[in-house]
Amino acid sequence: xxxxxxxxxxxxxxxxxxxxxxxxxxxxxxxxxxxxxxxxxxxxxxxxxxxxxxxxxxxxxxxxxxxxxxxxxxxxxxxxxxxxxxxxxxxxxxxxxxxxxxxxxxxxxxxxxxxxxxxxxxxxxxxxxxxxxxxxxxxxxxxxxxxxxxxxxxxxxxxxxxxxxxxxxxxxxxxxxxxxxxxxxxxxxxxxxxxxxxxxxxxxxxxxxxxxxxxxxxxxxxxxxxxxxxxxxxxxxxxxxxxxxxxxxxxxxxxxxxxxxxxxxxxxxxxxxxxxxxxxxxxxxxxx
Amino acid sequence: xxxxxxxxxxxxxxxxxxxxxxxxxxxxxxxxxxxxxxxxxxxxxxxxxxxxxxxxxxxxxxxxxxxxxxxxxxxxxxxxxxxxxxxxxxxxxxxxxxxxxxxxxxxxxxxxxxxxxxxxxxxxxxxxxxxxxxxxxxxxxxxxxxxxxxxxxxxxxxxxxxxxxxxxxxxxxxxxxxxxxxxxxxxxxxxxxxxxxxxxxxxxxxxxxxxxxxxxxxxxxxxxxxxxxxxxxxxxxxxxxxxxxxxxxxxxxxxxxxxxxxxxxxxxxxxxxxxxxxxxxxxxxxxx
Numbered sequence: 280x281x282x283x284x285x286x287x288x289x290x291x292x293x294x295x296x297x298x299x300x301x302x303x304x305x306x307x308x309x310x311x312x313x314x315x316x317x318x319x320x321x322x323x324x325x326x327x328x329x330x331x332x333x334x335x336x337x338x339x340x341x342x343x344x345x346x347x348x349x350x351x352x353x354x355x356x357x358x359x360x361x362x363x364x365x366x367x368x369x370x371x372x373x374x375x376x377x378x379x380x381x382x383x384x385x386x387x388x389x390x391x392x393x394x395x396x397x398x399x400x401x402x403x404x405x406x407x408x409x410x411x412x413x414x415x416x417x418x419x420x421x422x423x424x425x426x427x428x429x430x431x432x433x434x435x436x437x438x439x440x441x442x443x444x445x446x447x448x449x450x451x452x453x454x455x456x457x458x459x460x461x462x463x464x465x466x467x468x469x470x471x472x473x474x475x476x477x478x479x480x481x482x483x484x485x486x487x488x489x490x491x492x493x494x495x496x497x498x499x500x501x502x503x504x505x506x507x508x509x510x511x512x513x514x515x516x517x518x519x520x521x522x523x524x525x526x527x528x529x530x531x532x533x534x535x536x537x538x539x540x541x542x543x544x545x546x547x548x549x550x551x552x553x554x555x556x557x558x559x560x561x562x563x564x565x566x567x
Numbered sequence: 568x569x570x571x572x573x574x575x576x577x578x579x580x581x582x583x584x585x586x587x588x589x590x591x592x593x594x595x596x597x598x599x600x601x602x603x604x605x606x607x608x609x610x611x612x613x614x615x616x617x618x619x620x621x622x623x624x625x626x627x628x629x630x631x632x633x634x635x636x637x638x639x640x641x642x643x644x645x646x647x648x649x650x651x652x653x654x655x656x657x658x659x660x661x662x663x664x665x666x667x668x669x670x671x672x673x674x675x676x677x678x679x680x681x682x683x684x685x686x687x688x689x690x691x692x693x694x695x696x697x698x699x700x701x702x703x704x705x706x707x708x709x710x711x712x713x714x715x716x717x718x719x720x721x722x723x724x725x726x727x728x729x730x731x732x733x734x735x736x737x738x739x740x741x742x743x744x745x746x747x748x749x750x751x752x753x754x755x756x757x758x759x760x761x762x763x764x765x766x767x768x769x770x771x772x773x774x775x776x777x778x779x780x781x782x783x784x785x786x787x788x789x790x791x792x793x794x795x796x797x798x799x800x801x802x803x804x805x806x807x808x809x810x811x812x813x814x815x816x817x818x819x820x821x822x823x824x825x826x827x828x829x830x831x832x833x834x835x836x837x838x839x840x841x842x843x844x845x846x847x848x849x850x851x852x853x854x855x
Contacts, residue, residue, distance in 0.1 A: 453829055456827075456829055498786040
């Protein structure tokens with residue numbers, strides 16, 4: 280129903296769809312912020328029109344990132360609250376819908392902080408952590424332990440190299456970081472005490488959807504008895520009623536490879552790492 | 568003893584040392600070609616001086632690529648023949664030393680062709696082959712099977728992306744090729760019938776030294792019951808009397824990563840894949 284949205288909202292949805300630099304949680308929160316602003320500022324005739332607009336917007340935002348459970352889950356939670364707002368007054372609907380979305384954003388941020396606390400207990404002073412791609416949840420853990428003489432091994436994470444952004448932040452915290460190609464993950468796993476990754480979503484069977492390369496890191500970690508932890512909020516879990524998982528295939532041009540007639544470039548962003556390779560899932564309610 | 572070499576030879580040795588675009592066999596043959604030209608053309612006083620020069624040159628070429636067994640082995644084989652040239656005449660020494668090196672180059676080329684024949688029997692018509700990095704031996708196998716409706720999955724092989732060169736050649740042969748990031752190797756292994764890689768050298772215990780990323784491909788192949796073959800000539804075997812294996816660390820600038828104060832970029836080219844992950848080693852004398 281994206282075609283029913285006013286152009287300014289359509290553009291914001293398109294930005295969420297095209298965003299390659301933020302993780303799933305961050306994008307879910309950004310999606311909620313779009314909802315907050317729309318609830319407060321969009322010009323509509325009456326309460327019913329606002330209700331319709333917000334439902335359309337939620338549908339469009341969910342459809343924008345089909346692989347990302349948090350976008351679905353946070354939007355679904357917000358929509359449940361929206362349905363319960365039994366209010367004929369436009370100003371009241373605006374305020375309650377916006378407040379509800381803002382509360383969910385805060386809960387999401389608190390969940391990341393809680394994982395930072397819990398995850399920090401997995402990392403002992405002086406240890407070396409290996410990670411792949413960029414995860415704000417992993418970053419929260421590393422921030423907690425930044426004074427503990429930890430060291431990080433970060434892969435660049437082709438094609439867009441989110442690993443550089445991670446390295447930049449770690450360097451700003453004075454955490455010694457070794458930056459490697461994704462191909463060197465197997466070579467560096469033996470130097471690590473623990474592997475930490477984020478997740479775009481968790482499947483019902485306990486397997487994890489994350490950036491391509493995560494599975495290779497998990498295989499190498501298992502081969503070297505390095506514990507492999509997935510760190511993500513509980514609302515990244517996919518439920519049975521969600522649309523079927525779709526691994527997003529993105530623009531092959533991102534690789535920057537030359538073109539040849541018989542060559543097809545593939546750029547699948549996400550892959551599934553099976554549950555048996557995961558030592559534990561660290562979430563905001565997990566035991567410590 | 569590289570300092571004793573005339574400048575023109577020193578430069579050629581430096582080119583071998585800096586070469587990132589050719590595999591170990593090809594570089595070993597190039598090293599022998601340098602020897603051939605030096606034997607034929609270098610100005611020296613007498614037979615003894617030529618002998619000394621050629622020994623110095625062999626030492627320098629071996630030292631230029633410490634990870635590469637073929638350079639060591641082909642040079643050592645040639646030097647054994649050089650020692651046996653019991654000839655006081657300069658012109659005769661020139662000719663015999665050059666002929667000997669040229670014969671070894673031909674044997675090396677014949678070995679690659681023989682592996683092409685043997686390896687081709689591992690690849691059935693219509694099958695999909697996954698490979699990592701660029702191997703002229705793997706290329707010889709694929710060339711043999713180019714009319715057999717095969718399909719190839721090739722990783723780019725960061726940082727210098729030798730996979731692009733492979734894709735270009737396969738495309739020229741009209742072999743449908745899927746080009747992926749190294750991080751996607753685990754994602755694409757299930758589509759492959761067989762994994763083929765070359766080797767820089769083989770260790771005494773049957774493990775293989777090859778481009779970083781090979782180990783990850785081998786782990787993923789094992790996890791999906793995809794046979795993993797190492798294809799390389801027998802003179803890539805390291806013997807007990809060779810200098811200890813040194814995994815070459817190359818220029819971190821090749822990654823093109825931004826610089827941050829607490830971040831060290833690592834660019835280790837080669838890694839060891841253990842023997843238990845290797846289904847079989849295909850060499851020029853292996854049974855078919």
